[in-house]
Amino acid sequence: MKETHTAALWESLIRIVKAEVKPALGCTEPVSLALAAATAKAHLQGKVQHLQAWVSPNLMKNGMGVNIPGAGMSGLPVAAALGALCGDEKAGLEVLKNVTQDDVAEATRWMKQKQVRVGIDPDCHEVLYARVRVWNDAHHAEVIIAGDHTHIISIEQDGKTLFRDDNRTMEAEPVSLPDFFRNVSIRDIFQFSEQAAFSDIAFILDAAVLNNRLSEEGLRHPWGLHIGASLERQRAKNLIGNDLLSNLLIRTVAASDARMGGAPLPAMSNSGSGNQGIAATMPVVVAAEFTGADQEKLARSLILSHLVAIYIHSKLPTLSALCAVSTASMGSAAGIAWLLGGDLDTISMAINSMVGDVSGIICDGAANSCAMKVSTGAASALKAVLMALDSTAVTGREGIVCDDVEDSINNLCSLARNAMQHTDKQIITMMIEKSV
Template identity: 45%
Template sequence: MKQWQQYIDLVQSEVVPALGCTEPVTVALASAKAAELLGGLPDSIQVKVTPNLYKNGMGVFVPGTGKAGLPIAAAVGATAGDASRGLEVLATISEEALHKANQMLSKRQVSVSMVSNDDVLYTVVNASRNQDKVEVCIAKSHTRFEYIVKNGAVVQQAKAVQCVQTTETNHIKLSIEQIVDFVENVPLTQIAFIKRAASLNRALAETGLSGNYGLALGASLQAQVEQGLLADDLINRAMRLGAAASDARMGGAQQAAMSNSGSGNQGIAATMPVVAYAEIKQLDDDAFVRALMLSHLVAIYVKSKQNKLSALCAATTAAMGASAALTWLMGGKLAAIHRAINSMVGDVSGVFCDGAKAGCAMKVSTGASSAVKSAILAVAGSSVSAQQGIVFESADDSIAQLGIMSKTAMLSTDEAIIATMQNKQAS
């Protein structure tokens, strides 16, 4: 069916490997492209980003560097980046390249400032080397080069047609009912590729369980399971694996996550509760693959109603996909899946994003916990009702309303968060 192929294409475009937090990686990608065009290490790099991108780049560690922030992302992008690898631009960083990047920072050759733009992913890198000057702009997605100019001449200009980003952009009609019908009936061979999300993010969680990254929340929860304070049940395993994967990702592990809608944490949130269930119940391949596809496609649907970056924590809302999948795995039908998502809207809709950082592991674990609780409640025939808050009878309407809140009411929240973070930096 044509519509099914659209769903498959959408998931393949939105669920992709990403090394490190995607906002600093965007800066690294632009910087790598600039260095490539200059034919060597730039003498200076000036980075301009939107306030939202700045917010998501301040506190997160850049893979392979041991440092956090956009300046190191720009510097190491220039010294070690491979622009042809997209979100995996920093896959290989040598000690020499890292040393050169740190030298650029110490010599103050890299500067970062904010610029207003309607596109929250708008990123501009101006770099120079000897007499050559390059300007690289990324916009509309984390890897889309809007334009590239070298010495005043346009080297590359993106077409007016936007690349695949959201269901709304591409006029792909999605609803919970359509997604469930697709997942239950599509031939397994056509969606088997989604298993890579499980393998990548499970491996990332294993790295996080070492306790060497981020908050080490996953490792701390694991220790309490081993000591008998916590049970190795579904809710704790989902929280533990999700937190551990986020620990590794936000802590700078040189290891890719499978992202969703441009975010590794969203990909982790949509994946790990399903992996936890599959491990405990020893799921067969058919159920596991279909559940993963259900989770990731619902997560894409939920995110498509929101701004790409906003004051709403998308890691928790991506877990709505996991709750839908868990409900389905527990035998819940369409009505139960609506109930599960509604309960999550009633639970985590108030979690705001105050930037990408180690603390995101806490929010990923919160989303995982809510996903399990909401699924259990839904299968039991209950949920947060339409008489409460911003929840409607239909999960589709609840998802739409949550999107409206993120695009309107939470704008002032976003401004206040960014102002607070700027003041902290200044002081």
């Protein structure tokens, strides 16, 4: 009976990783809006002449300041226009993969002529929500995405409902992630990562390929804040060392530089976020190279990292005032700890220390500065692992940390779900007032 349960659990874990770890081109909130626009375009009779979009406050927060891949511009109107002009509605989070400079020029013209309007839906109670209506003369089409970046819940054409998902159920998830992970522990994830057949988890190596490619791009060109390239130049001046920590920081943050700066390359995302995918991937990749790990050890450490990140994120709101890069970095701490010879206790100690270290990082919208938070999470992960390997960690006598790592995680996520909701509203108000 136990073997049957384990087999079913492992099969579910593989399915969840494949659903939650996938390529995404650009920041996923504006991309979600672009996907809604592209899908609406596909159901409109004739070419789109103008559009209007309504989004949730949190989607507005994460789309105001982020660069759109291939556009050289930032903001939700750009994403919506490009989605309606050239978006591939069948490409999911890679909806903008076919953007050309002609498309960018046309999108710019649309915005100058006020053919694109994007605002907050005052009646929206969803955390992640995008509604796009496109027009051509007397014809119109409307698409709503809600709950998940690619989850279409409604399609209308000229006032006729073509599709509606009133239950808001995820097509690929008969059981919600919060419900599923309620009966799963870090121990279960650890055992799966160590014991699953390599052939069953080898697909996760694609995360290393995609995100390392982004990292190389971030070091070659001045994307975003070009933090990785700056640190590399300072290392050449001997202002920082050439060691595991500096390599881990430089290569991880360079990937985020490229992604947030608008590089036309996909990131392998985690839980709907490219930065979370980078945070769960690149520190582990660098640690694997440092230890001389083969492809199987890299795959096991990556599957451990990504699953821990998904597990913790399942306890959080889809979007909140807590920067989820910090929790994704707890996944990388698990992967690094295992690569450096640590066991389940080492991983638990490291995560506890990170809860005591980076739990206060707020999300103030997607922007180039997200790369700073990615670097902070990566540094915290390695620091916490090195402490744990030396048998020291933040203890259950301190702050919100508990002796049991599961309780520490639950405390952190409870803050994000409850107390930080007011913080989130205040952040959004500040950002909108600043932009007026």
